[in-house]
Amino acid sequence: MTRVQQIKQYIPWAQTPLIINAPMSGAATSKLAVAVTRAGGLGQIGFLDDKGMLSTELEKTKRQLSDFTVPNGTLPIGVGVIVFGSPVSHWLSLFAAYKPAVVWLSFGTSGEFQEWTTELRRVSPDTKIWVQVGSVAAALDTARACQPDALVLQGNDAGGHGHASGASIISLLPEVCDVLHEHRMSQIPLIAAGGIVDGRGVAAAIMLGAAGVVMGTRFLAAEETSLPREYREAIIDAVDGGVATVRSRVFDEIWGPSPWPELYDGRCLRNASYDDVAAGIPIQEVVRRFYLRLREGQDKGLDVKEAGSVWAGTGVGLVKKIEDAATIVCQVRLEAARRLENGISLGTL
Amino acid sequence: MTRVQQIKQYIPWAQTPLIINAPMSGAATSKLAVAVTRAGGLGQIGFLDDKGMLSTELEKTKRQLSDFTVPNGTLPIGVGVIVFGSPVSHWLSLFAAYKPAVVWLSFGTSGEFQEWTTELRRVSPDTKIWVQVGSVAAALDTARACQPDALVLQGNDAGGHGHASGASIISLLPEVCDVLHEHRMSQIPLIAAGGIVDGRGVAAAIMLGAAGVVMGTRFLAAEETSLPREYREAIIDAVDGGVATVRSRVFDEIWGPSPWPELYDGRCLRNASYDDVAAGIPIQEVVRRFYLRLREGQDKGLDVKEAGSVWAGTGVGLVKKIEDAATIVCQVRLEAARRLENGISLGTL
Numbered sequence: 001m002t003r004v005q006q007i008k009q010y011i012p013w014a015q016t017p018l019i020i021n022a023p024m025s026g027a028a029t030s031k032l033a034v035a036v037t038r039a040g041g042l043g044q045i046g047f048l049d050d051k052g053m054l055s056t057e058l059e060k061t062k063r064q065l066s067d068f069t070v071p072n073g074t075l076p077i078g079v080g081v082i083v084f085g086s087p088v089s090h091w092l093s094l095f096a097a098y099k100p101a102v103v104w105l106s107f108g109t110s111g112e113f114q115e116w117t118t119e120l121r122r123v124s125p126d127t128k129i130w131v132q133v134g135s136v137a138a139a140l141d142t143a144r145a146c147q148p149d150a151l152v153l154q155g156n157d158a159g160g161h162g163h164a165s166g167a168s169i170i171s172l173l174p175e176v177c178d179v180l181h182e183h184r185m186s187q188i189p190l191i192a193a194g195g196i197v198d199g200r201g202v203a204a205a206i207m208l209g210a211a212g213v214v215m216g217t218r219f220l221a222a223e224e225t226s227l228p229r230e231y232r233e234a235i236i237d238a239v240d241g242g243v244a245t246v247r248s249r250v251f252d253e254i255w256g257p258s259p260w261p262e263l264y265d266g267r268c269l270r271n272a273s274y275d276d277v278a279a280g281i282p283i284q285e286v287v288r289r290f291y292l293r294l295r296e297g298q299d300k301g302l303d304v305k306e307a308g309s310v311w312a313g314t315g316v317g318l319v320k321k322i323e324d325a326a327t328i329v330c331q332v333r334l335e336a337a338r339r340l341e342n343g344i345s346l347g348t349l
Numbered sequence: 350m351t352r353v354q355q356i357k358q359y360i361p362w363a364q365t366p367l368i369i370n371a372p373m374s375g376a377a378t379s380k381l382a383v384a385v386t387r388a389g390g391l392g393q394i395g396f397l398d399d400k401g402m403l404s405t406e407l408e409k410t411k412r413q414l415s416d417f418t419v420p421n422g423t424l425p426i427g428v429g430v431i432v433f434g435s436p437v438s439h440w441l442s443l444f445a446a447y448k449p450a451v452v453w454l455s456f457g458t459s460g461e462f463q464e465w466t467t468e469l470r471r472v473s474p475d476t477k478i479w480v481q482v483g484s485v486a487a488a489l490d491t492a493r494a495c496q497p498d499a500l501v502l503q504g505n506d507a508g509g510h511g512h513a514s515g516a517s518i519i520s521l522l523p524e525v526c527d528v529l530h531e532h533r534m535s536q537i538p539l540i541a542a543g544g545i546v547d548g549r550g551v552a553a554a555i556m557l558g559a560a561g562v563v564m565g566t567r568f569l570a571a572e573e574t575s576l577p578r579e580y581r582e583a584i585i586d587a588v589d590g591g592v593a594t595v596r597s598r599v600f601d602e603i604w605g606p607s608p609w610p611e612l613y614d615g616r617c618l619r620n621a622s623y624d625d626v627a628a629g630i631p632i633q634e635v636v637r638r639f640y641l642r643l644r645e646g647q648d649k650g651l652d653v654k655e656a657g658s659v660w661a662g663t664g665v666g667l668v669k670k671i672e673d674a675a676t677i678v679c680q681v682r683l684e685a686a687r688r689l690e691n692g693i694s695l696g697t698l
Contacts (some may be wrong), residue, residue, distance in 0.1 A: 002697070002698065005698065016696055016697040016698075017696035017697065029415050037667050044402075044579070059659055068469065079638060084372060093386045094396055098622065104616060130635055134591075135589055135591060135592050136588065136589035136590075136591075136666060137589050137592065138490050155517065155519070156505065156506075156517065156591065157505075157516055157517050157519055157520055163591070165591065165592065165595055166353055166591035166592065166663075167518060167590050167591025167664075168506050168517030168518075168519055168544055168665035169517075170504070170506055170517055170518060170519060170543070170544035170545060170661070170663075170664075171506055171544040171545075171550070171591065171662070171663040171664040171666070171667060172588050172590075172591055172663070174546070174547060174549045174550065175588075175589070175590060175664075175666045177545070178667065179588075192684060193547045195516060195517055195518070195519035195520040196519060196520075197520060197523070198523060200522075200523045200557050201519055201520070201523065201557070202696075203556035203692070203696070204519060204553035204554070204556040204557050204697040205553070206550055206551035206556075206695050207553040207688055207689070207692065207695070208549050208550070209549060209554050212490055236627070239485065239524075239528075240484055240485035240486050240520055240524070241485075241516050241521075241524060241600055242483075242485075242505065242512070242514065242515035242516025242517075242520065243484050243485070243486065243514065243515065244648070275532055279536075281615050312517075313520070313650075314516035314517070314519075314520040314521070315516075315519075315520040315524075317485060317520070318520060318523055318524050318527065328507055336696065337693060337696070338415055339556055340556070340692035340693040340695070340696050341691075341692065342689065343409075343552070343556070343689035343691075343692030343693070344686060344690045344692070345690075346364035346555050346557035346688040346689070347353070347365055347551075347552070347685065347686070347689050348353065348363075348365040348366065348686075349354065
């Protein structure tokens, strides 16, 4: 059985190449998850650090997908979990009650991933565990520690939080693939994330060895994504994604001492706070200026790009219009399939 | 005529997908260039800032490829040029005398690229001009300024010098492709560089829209590459390429004030000097410690990884053995073609 077939067993509604929306905290709610799943992708809800709120989103999803039959009775979506600072015991009853098809664990140690995996498999044996990592070492450690049902490999192009220093999927995916093969774990499907925005990126990820592909930034422009208007406009306006976005810890530090482990930072649209830090201004003063801009912005209509943090990946320059999620999923899948069909002629003619 | 066909017109010996060795200064000499060209790729000599030395390498190439007939009489290789600090007038006679099939310009402003292009086309009309850039804005400016025969898009994964902040080819290539199309310059072929090490990376780059693919790090392990033994061993030993390598300006600053424009830094294997800078140690002290390590290293056999700068891309973890360049070129091309032929089934089955 191929790795794509493995995934199709528990996501039987999936059409391939498999498109998945990133579980963006706050932005990817039930509305987006339902739309992506209905379009033949894997829809996902991002983590919400309030159990009541996550419960509400899961309940909405369940109601809206009540006509959608999945043989093993799981809820046909994925749910993202930020593992650091989240004791599994606090959340377990929710996952036991809703039994999502996939739980996507991120930002933890291999020990924490192991604990989560063991507990989740105990309370919901049909839920599949995907774990997001950003390096070859983390992939190997995690594969050994918890035998995940898939590894999500997040490259440096990805928007939002991730490894502060790392490769893009161009070299990360093949190296993880080879290392897992060496250690007799090549049955684990790999999912690619970071910088993928359209059919070209999806086709490239498949060539690198991915069994499925995650898009975050592209879905920021989906009608179903929960996002302030100014944020979405900043995404549509941004060009030259590798220059328009930057990685830094300042996007967290601006709100007080960052709870994020040292290993991680985040990719956002470059803004005034980033420029302040780059100019060597001490963090206290950066924060003071930030609050000043925030107040001024609120007075004259928030300039989200200058004042706030607009999390986005390097693919942001390719996001040009607001569309519904089904259109995005179907169009990207079609473009990718067409490109994959013409593969050899693209390279030789 | 497709963009691949365009290139095949002036590189008639090329087999596709087209593999090109990066013009690594000092490491890519005539020996490597000749081997890559003979294997059906585009062999390239890296820039040497001594005109006599570059002349010697060109003469050697000419002699060694004297049996190799190219219809337009050009020398069937490419020559890399680092444009900043290199007045075109100083070098022109050399290019006029040897007429390389390709001159690859890098690290200049669009104005400098324009001057070089105009002069080169005047003295050697059959030489094709490729220009390396690292952002969408630079690609557009350069395309307008000098109508290059190809644009080489260097992603963030690349080893050696490059844009300090930028996207990988995953999003850079498609965005440049679209922007050139918008501005009616989509006839310009795009060449992908950065993080590509094997057939998977080549196939991915083709899916992204590349007409040819550059590998640097992979050729560091070619027998024909001019490299100290310790350097090559460090390349073979490195694993987890996104963690083993880092981008920084310290790798230049260690030798005195860096002549490199602010826009650029370089990717090397992470070493003690990088760690010193990361720990907040002032550059004078970093330099002092560096010379100390260098001296100690020389006493007990140079530990190149700790003392020197080993320029390498994130793909370094995929480079596992020393091979001759012809084997690398042919094997990578075959792997890529095989993958591209099976494209659609890889994504769907």
